Structures are given as structure tokens and as C-alpha cells.
Amino acid sequence: MKPIQVGLLGIGTVGSGTFNVLARNQQEIKRRAGRGIEITMVADLDVARAQGIVGTGVKVVSDARAVIANPEIDIVIELIGGYGIAKQLVMEAIAAGKHVVTANKALLAVHGTEIFAAAQARGVMVMFEAAVAGGIPIIKALREGLTANRIEWVAGIINGTTNFILSEMRDKGLDFATVLQQAQKLGYAEADPTFDIEGVDAAHKVTLMSAIAFGIPVQFAKAHVEGISKLAAADIKYAEQLGYRIKLLGIAKRRHANPAKKLSEGIELRVHPSLVPNKRLIANVEGAMNAVMVHGDAVGTTLYYGKGAGSEPTASAVIADLVDITRLHMADAAQRVPHLAFQPHTFDQALSDLPILPMGEVVTSYYLRLNVADEAGVLAKVTGILAEAHISIDAVLQREADEVGGEGATSTDLIILTHDCLEAKMNAALAQMQALPTVLAPIVRIRKEELA
């Protein structure tokens, strides 16, 4: 049978990895797919560079629309990125009846509902394994391997740049700005690192996982997004002393209604630095590596680990999608794995309208660092406010003032770990504590996840 024909839009790091791995492993891939898979056309603005990568046997053009218009092309791989032209091209490829493979998490997290609906209507597949955690087959695991389960939560280190920075801060005791500069020099962080360090990239990815885990629409706009740029080296050190590591986690969690505690049913969707017990495997994921934990009611807790970025790891995910499409494209569209794991058509199985809970309704535990005057009664006042709010304390750590502020210091750090409580309650208690004259600096609050 004639090989399936693939057109590639954008041949950068991932595109060239895809081309190389497909060429290197073509026999293996053909035996798995049941048919050859060939990139026969590439669109890239730098035609000469692209032609240099793919050789003379592949047609290279500067106009992506020429690829979409080519009737020989069965699958379009979009590796341009962003929401602008990439969105137009994906929609045009779908309209032209092409299957689409993309690594574009931003595009799908923001416009996924529209894109998947268009693909559904046209009977084509839009595959995106490479969009979340690079080479880790987490989309496949959530959508297929764990399909028997009611997923309770997903929590992942899904941004390598920030995990690298946090690892370096912990290892070397350096502050955020110094490590970011080093990461940029080493090529781990982009020249404009905003999406990574402010948690946006992780939020795109966890938004996609939330949709697949719970059968809800993709709702990036409702995700709580907080990055690592304000993290202080001191908090990483104190967390360590208490048996925790700080990780930037993307969390999607099903919350069951609890009328006694006035808790409504919904989904927590949030990205923020989190203390994680250092005995959890995920706390020991260091450097630029990624890892995702998924808890299902039948399987229990599972963990997926690997490279979340890079040329060939991401190509591995792109090609897995190409193989899936090759195997399934002749099948009746209704028999294929649904884009977001749940069948969108059947009324009683339609996408769920479970709400994304506002942050005030999230339940979690906390690490608090208060810089306080080292005088009588301070601890009592602070713990009194927490007691009044029914927030239970799990642990307290206080260092001698000299140790924190140097010889003769009159203030010190008071570290408090709490048990679970409603975020709105914690916000109110924090405001009261902050107003105490003996609390000398803005209180640091970092959420804590036991991931048990």
C-alpha cells in the first residue's frame, strides 16, 4: 500500500526530530502502523535551511497553504506554535479534510473546543500527544490506558524550565534571578521566559489534561495560574528542613460535594508552586525532567516520568500520533478514540458541565512564612487567628533571630504548616495576621500538596 503522506508545517527543533526519527525507524514504524509513513512536503519560511534538513527528495515550500491544498497529503503536522496563523492553518487543514497532529498546547488550551468541534464535524482527527509533557505518553494514558477509571486527580511537573530552575535554586542555594540568567545562558530558558516562569505553559498543559481526565471542555481562562518568579531561596530551604520540596505543579482535581462543610462539586484547576513531601517520587524529579501523577479510583496512583521537551522526545510523541492516525483513519469516525476521551455526541455521555471552582473554594494545606518581631506573645496572636478561623496547624518552625537576621537581629521567621482548609478562610486569616504590628513583612503563602 502507498505510504500515508504527511505535510509538515514548520521544521524547527521538533520538526527536524520528527523527520529524523521517522527516517531512522521507518521499518519499525511501518510494521507497527501497517503502512509506511512519509513526510513528503514541508512548509517553512526558511526554505533553504529546511531543504538542507530534509534533502532533495522532499518538496519544500514557503507557503503552508500549499501543503494544505495538496490533495496527496493525508496528515498535516502543525509545529508553528502560538494562536495566530497556527490556528488559521489548523482550521483550514481540518476544513480540507486533513488529519492534524500538533504540539501546540497554547492553541488547544484556548481554542480547543472550537477546533475539536470542527474536526468532529469534518470526521478528521486532531492529535496532540506532544502538547503535554513532551515524550511522556500521558494523553494516551489518560485517554485510553486509564479509561476504566473515574479519575480523581492529576498533578504534574509539566514545565521543564521551571523544574530546572527550582532544582538549581535548591541544590546551590541561589536566588531565582541568578538561576534564571544561568538557565538562559545554558539554553534551558527562552530569551523571553514569561510563559514558562509564570506558569502559563504548565496551565495550558494541565487544562488539556483536565478536559481528558474529567470530560469537561477545555477552559484555560478559568485556570488559576501562578509561577515561580516570586519564590525566595529561603522558602526552599525552610521547606527542605520540614521534609518538603517546592515544585511547580499543575493540578486538576475532582472535588466531591460535602454539604456538611458547604463544599460544592466541581473541578480544581490550578498551577502554582507547591510543597511536596520529599518522600514522594515526584518530589525527586529534578532538572528539566517532567512527571505526571494520576489517581484513578480503580488503579490507584500512577506516575509517568520522562523528558518533557527536546527534539526527539517530542518527535516520539508526534510520531505516535501519526501511527495512531494511520491505523485508524479508515475506521468509522464514531469508532475512533474521542479527542477528549469522552464521546461528545451521545446525550447522556456528553461533556460534563462540572464547574471549575474559583480559588476561594479550593481546599488545600499551606506553608506560611511570617517575618515577625522577636517578642513575647507574637506566636500566640498568630496561632490565635488561625484557631479562630478553625485552621488547624500541622507544624511550626522558628529559628533564633541571630540565625535568620545576623548578630543582634530583633526579628525572625516563623514558619507554619497547616492542615487542609478552604482558601477563602486562609485569605481572611492571612489578612488578619498581616495587620498585626508585629508582622514585619508581607507573609509568604505557598500551598502544600501531600499527593497521598
Ligand code: HSE
Ligand atoms: N517550555 C516547555 C518547558 C517545553 O520548559 O517544559 C515545551 O512545552
